[in-house]
Amino acid sequence: MKIIGLSEQEVSKSREKFGSNRLSEAESESFLDKLKGNFSDPMIKILSAALLINVIIYILSLMGLVSAEVEWYEPVGIAAAIAIATLVSTFSEYRNENAFRALQEEASKVLCRVYRGGEIREIPSDDIVTGDFIMLGAGDRIPADGIIFEGDIRTDQSVLNGESKEARKTPRPENAPENEDKTDLLCPYRVFRGTVVCSGTAVMVAEVVGDRTLYGEIAGELRQEDDRESPLKVKLGALAEGISKFGYMGGVAIAAALLIHKIVSAGSFGAYFAAGAAGIITDLLDALILAVIIIVMAVPEGLPLMIAIVSAMNMRKMLADNVLVRKIAGIETAGSLNILFSDKTGTITKGQLEAVVFADGNGNEYKSIGGIPERLGKLVSLCILENSTAVMSGGKAVGGNATERAVLSFLGETSSDSRFKKLFVLPFNSDNKYSASSVEGAGFRGTLIKGAPEKLISRCTHFIDGEGRKIPLDDSIVNGKIDILAGRAIRVIALAISEGMLSEDSVALPDGEFTLLGILGIRDEVRPESAEAIKEVRNAGVQVVMITGDRIDTASAIAKEAGLLTGDGNELTLTSSELAEMTDDEVKKRLRDIRVIARALPSDKSRLVRIAQELDLVAGMTGDGVNDSPALKKADVGFAMGGGTEVAKEASDIVILDDNFSSIDKAVLYGRTIFNSIRKFIIFQLTINVSAVAVSFISPLLGMDNPLTITQILWVNLVMDTLAALAFGSEPALSRYMREKPKSRKEPILNSYMKTEIITGAAWVFVLSLVMLLTGIDTSSGTLKETGLIGSFFRSYEGNGTEYLLTGYFSFFILAAVFNAFNARTEKINLFDNIGANKGFLKVMGMITAVQVIMTYLGGRVLGCYGLNFKEWAVVIFMALSVIPVDIIRKLIINKKFKTGG
Structure with missing residues (x-):
């Protein structure tokens, strides 16, 4: 029966009635949608709340309702931190998603051969419609659900059911039930989208296309499922909650301390309240502003940016290692x-069958065709070449099924011998489990047989040895070798010859005894x-x-x-x-x-x-x-x-x-690198923040204004954090990370080791701050203590002002953070461990130091800085540098404790 196929008019009607064969894509998020989603980050939420309060206070200050001086660049700085962090992470994820879409688009460009208007045409699989007659051959991916119209094929349905066994598909019988299950993968005449033709040829009729195919329905169900929260998001949520509590408690405590200081300065409660409601309201608003500053100071606003930067950097590295990250959370989760x-x-x-060994009737093994003795090797080559549906093309085996290609590939570049004429062929089928070919030429006439050992060995009475001699066969030797190979995950194909010949209508092997050439071992090799x-x-x-x-x-x-x-x-x-x-x-x-x-x-x-x-x-x-x-x-x-x-x-x-x-191994390593980099940055940033909060809390109680101005605090939190995010984001992937235990989903991001480092560093900076302030400033008059331990090293400003001392304190605070960054980046005593793999770290820390020195001279009123002389710088650097030996002592104690199991 000649197949005509659909006309163009019928194609249009079918597409209009049953729809397109194109699968609906998962609705991809736009850049703005992704940006909006990234605002759900716990840290971003805290920063957004702080920004809102800052804007309100700034507006109140402009209206003259609060006396505190709030500069416009303070809320702008916080807004910049939020914007940069969310934009970097959004851009990275959006770019990789587009790369993924491009890969998917390329993969979907599959051409199919269909009958249209009496002609065979090649069209994209997306253009298939219900009712199309589609030609199928070995290697084709079936483009729609349908039935076999004519032909006989075997399909690999493992993409749908995971079953690696090939399924035979033949034409639909006339007596098939009408109301049958169209999703029955075991049906002998139904074929399904996404499955692959392993062997044979056929023509199918498309019955179901697009989203309504079994393949399409599974894809549609997946798009409706919600994702589970990543471990990092769980950990960051807990950290954000803890930091929020610390910031709120610290802000309230500091505001209360400021009000107590005002009352003490007034002499008594009565005297303070007698000053009038206006003064009290002003003090309350000032205390509120200070509380907000402390909350902002406590929140590591550089953390979201750092996570975005380190993720983006590692996404690029991973792509170079053949790992495409579609979702940023996936990297850390892998770790x-x-x-x-x-x-x-x-x-x-490897995902491909290979013939890896040949064994003769004596059990001798040969790794390649070249290793087999010449006379036996020629017969083996002949048995394979003249009894295969695969052919060699361009140096590789094509056609046939995976087993045929593996068997033929064992011969390498060997081509068919024109001296032999193929007379009759008995094709392989899964019922017989063998194939055969009768040939003659070059002094040989007989049948070449290839198939399952259990079908052939029992009929073999002799085997061919390396000299080409016919020797009686001891089948226990061969069966023992088969068992040994099975223990190595190698399945075998038996090769034999018969003096009998096939005929044109042969449906079985020739009668009589066979001679065994050997067994060929095939396996899917472990990479x-x-x-x-x-x-x-x-x-x-x-x-x-x-x-x-x-x-x-x-x-x-x-x-x-x-x-x-x-x-x-x-x-x-x-x-x-x-x-x-x-x-x-x-x-x-x-x-x-x-x-x-x-x-x-x-x-x-x-x-x-x-x-x-x-x-x-x-x-x-x-x-x-x-x-x-x-x-x-x-x-x-x-x-x-x-x-x-x-x-x-x-x-x-x-x-x-x-x-x-091995690429999964790399993904785990990169994930752990990211997590460790995040932890290093948290140590760096929280050490600064905790010490700043502590100093801000104690200063009013000691009768001093906060030694760090709002602008200086923003300088510390924004400029340094942004640059530090780049420094820690470039930390190398170290093999020792793969020797760490996996982190529990519920394990807090702040572990005991980190807490000791943060507390030690923050406490030391706090202690040095007290020494510097109390021995440099007279708290009763707010003037410089020219005879104090630290005050004696600094010049007075315009008489007895403390401007140079406070500039020195600000510089000490920045430099202490810089030196502490070296402590934070490694748990080892050697602070330069693997620093060569992150030269950007040295550049960033050098840049922070250089900018701080320059701003000391050029910052003026904005940063409240005044140029220091050599002696003043020497004191600042000496005090800041002391954070390194203090932390080394901590590491020696902590590392010894861990080694002894303490």
Whole structure:
């Protein structure tokens, strides 16, 4: 029957009635939507509240309702911190999302051959309509759901059901029921979008297109699921809450201290209240302004910017390492992984079958065709070349199925011998499990046979040895070799010859005895780099569970080679059916011991992710098929393979462009680098903030004005933090991070070690501040103590003013922060540890110092600075530099305590 296909008019009507074959894309956020979403960051919320209060106070000061002097650049500075932080993170995520969209668009440009108006045309798969007759051949990806009209093919449906077994599809019988299930993957005549033709040719009729296909429906369901909060967001939320409490409590306490100071200065409560309501209201507003300043000071406004910068920098580095980060949160989450559920094929293994060994009838092994003795090698080559549906083209095997290509590739560049004439062929089918070809030429006449050992070896009475001699076969030797190879995850194909010949109507092998040439071992090789990467990830404390559709013996062999099974008696390998028999509580008890799930179903993946999350573990999942997508979406971080389906990539946080487990190892390392960089920056910033709050609290109680003006505080918090974010954001990815234990989802971002460093640094800066202020300023008169310990080193300003001393104090505060940055960037005694990998750190700290020195001379009234002389600078630098030996002493004590288990 000649196929005509649809006319252009029929195509238009079908598209109008049943819709397009183009899948609806997940609604991508615009730049503004992403920007708006980033304002939900806990730190940004606190800063936004502080900005609002500052604007209100500034407006009140302009109206003359408050006496405090509030400059316009104070709220502008806070607004700048918010804007820069949100813009940087938004731009980075938006740019990577666009890169991802471009990859997806490129991947979707698939051409299909269809019958249209009596002609065969090549059209984009998006242009397929219901009713189209589509030609299918080996290697084609099926573009719609439909039925086989004519032909016989085998399809790989693993993208939908995870089952690696090829499914045979033949024409729909005339007596097929009308109200059948159109989503039944086991139906022998139904084919589905996204599945791949492994062998054979056929013509299908498209019945369901676009979003209504099984592939499209799964994709649509995924778009409706909500994402789980990332571990970093949970930790930052807790940190923001803690800092808010500290800031609010500090602000209230300092405001109260200021009012108490006013009352004490007045002599008594009565005298203070007798001064009138106007003065009291003014003092209350001044106290409120000071409280707001303290709250702003307590909040590390540079933190959101730092996170944005460090994430953006590492996203670029990761892309160079074949890791495309779609969501910024995915990077840090990768570093927090506790358990990773990984596919085998294409991730741990190469994802392609290879013939890796040949064994003769004596059990002798040969790694390549060139290693086989010449006479036997010629017969092996002939048996493969003249009995294959694959062909060599451009140096590689094409056509046929994966097994045929692997067998043919064993011969390398060898081409067919024109001396041999192929007479009759018996094609391979899954029922017979063999193929055969009768040939003659060059003194040989017989049938070349290739197939499953259990079908052929029992009929072999002899084998060909290396000298080309025909020797009686001891099949126990061959079967023993097969068992040995099976233990190495190698399945075998038997090669044999028969003196009998096929005929034109042959449906079975010739009668009589066969002669064995040998067995060819085929396997999906473990990537050489996978074992090392898995070792790295496991040493990092991340449990790796391999999930595969393979038999349990094959899966176990691969797992041993990849280093997932090490011989530990507690290691557990399960089949899907065994897992199904266990309750959730039983799985939770044994989850830490599970290493392999064999014969896995898609539902197993989602269940394991859910159970891990119920145990508060940070769970990762790798996958490439539509069937993997629910688990990818549900996982804390989903790794989609670059060669996988568009739906899997849409559901993921990170796309591994080279489908390689070693890239996941890199993602974990980058994630941990980011988290450690964030912690270093928090130490740096909170040390400054805590000491500034403490000084601001004590100053009114000692009868002094705050030694740091509002403008100076903003200078510390904004200018330094912005530059410091760049410095800490460039910290290198150190291999020692992979030896750290994974961070619990509930573990606070501030750990005990960080607290000791922050408290020690802040306390030392606070103590030095008191020494400098109390021995340099006469609190009763507010003048310079020219005979004081510190006052004697500074000049008086216009008589006995403290301007030079306060300039020195401001410079001391900045330089102390600079020197403390070296303490914060490493836990080691050597402060220059790996500094060569972050030369930007030295440049940034040098820039901060240089700008501070310049502003000391040029800052004038805005920053309240006056140029210092050499002696004054010497005192400032000496005091600031002292933060380094103090922290080294702390490190010696803390490190010794950790080593001794104290």
